[in-house]
Amino acid sequence: MKKLTFLTLLVVMGGTLSAQYSETGQSKNYISTGMPIIMIAPDAISSALGDVGVATTPDAYSAHWNNAKFAFIDGTAGAYTTYTPWLRKLKVGDMNLFYIAGYYRINDRSTAAASLTYFTLGDIDNTDVEGNKIMTLHPNEFAIDATYALKLNDNLSLGATGRYLRSDLTNGQTVSDGSGNTTTKAANSLAADIGLYYQQSIDKTQNFALGAFISNLGAKLSYSEDDNDKEFLPANLRVGGRYTNKIDDYNKISIMLDLNKLLVPTPPLRNDSTGAWSNYNSMGVIEGAFKSFTDAPGGLTEELQEIQISAGAEYWYSETFVARAGYFYEHANKGGRQYATVGVGIRYNYFSGDFSYLIPTTTISTNSLANTIRVSIGLDLKPTTNVGANQPD
Secondary structure, three states: OEEEEHHHHHHHHOOOOOOEEOOOOOEEOOOOOOOHHHHOOOOOOHHHOOOOOOOOOOOOOHHHHOHHHHHHOOOOEEEEEEEEEOOHHHOOOOOEEEEEEEEEEOOOOEEEEEEEEEEEOOOEEEEOOOOOEEEEEOOEEEEEEEEEEEEOOOOEEEEEEEEEEEEEOOOOOEEEOOOOEEEOOOEEEEEEEEEEEEEEEOOOOEEEEEEEEEEEEEOOEOOOOOHHHOEOOOOEEEEEEEEEEEOOOOEEEEEEEEEEEEOOOOOOOOOOOOOOOOOOOOOOHHHHHHHOOOOOOOHHHHHHHOOEEEEEEEEEEOOOEEEEEEEEEOOHHHOOOEEEEEEEEEEEOOEEEEEEEEEEOOOOOOOOOOOOEEEEEEEEEOOOOOOOOOOOO
């Protein structure tokens, strides 16, 4: 059981990150969005690879990383689920992230899939300024989506996803911010994803893949009737590649790299004379996505700081056991998340099990998943002989 004041609720409603400003006018703008939870790696496979996923071999988690990969997935149907404990380093016991996903191969060219993300903040005691309990809240967020992926030819595929999102952080409570009261509500939105995936054999033992994925492009989230309180969804562009080398009949290695950028406008610097904001709050979603490439107050240098880098490698033995490692880098001015990841996995007939562990490498930013073990289990029906991840064609 946790306790939360109305002030804390306001902070939670504003997202996990907020813009910061220095007295010298140098921008240290963390890009803030609503429902940042839907950007967290939902599986123990990619989360062991430093959050790489746009061009890894297709699996049931492809809706999160690149929906176009479903068109090349092995097997006729499958279902996977992952459990991620939240803030365990702080001894919080009832905050958890759950993810469940499944796919079905319609024919040789097309595949349908669906997934559900559910995040619970547990039971929270809302108290007044004197510490008296007012009520117990049950804040939660979830997203549900459906995907269709199609092979355009033997090497290239296209994917499209529709998503419904709901964020209920305050259970409709009236919040006081010092200047008045605001009646809150659950925020709802619709979003869409589109992806491209290309894979090609180099020879009998080597292949590579490339991917590009735009996700969570949709209507802003509103937690009240005030238009200025609307939050951008974490619209995102991810591009990357993979190289795989099958050394012999028993050993295989893959290396992967992703570049990731939020398609959300950078919070502007405050005007020194008026303290006013630009049209940031009223900016449209599409306008904001395009401006996100050129609007950083620090120019090109700051724009480059907004690119997150993920790198990972994995080793397979006999298509049964896999060891993974990776690294995630985010610039200090844009959140400062930097961490190493490791993990292992096993395949036996139709069943799979994967585990990952996150190790922070900087003290700039506190990571909610620090020193946390994530667990994924899966079932693939009628898989082909290439059941291991990241295999050559």
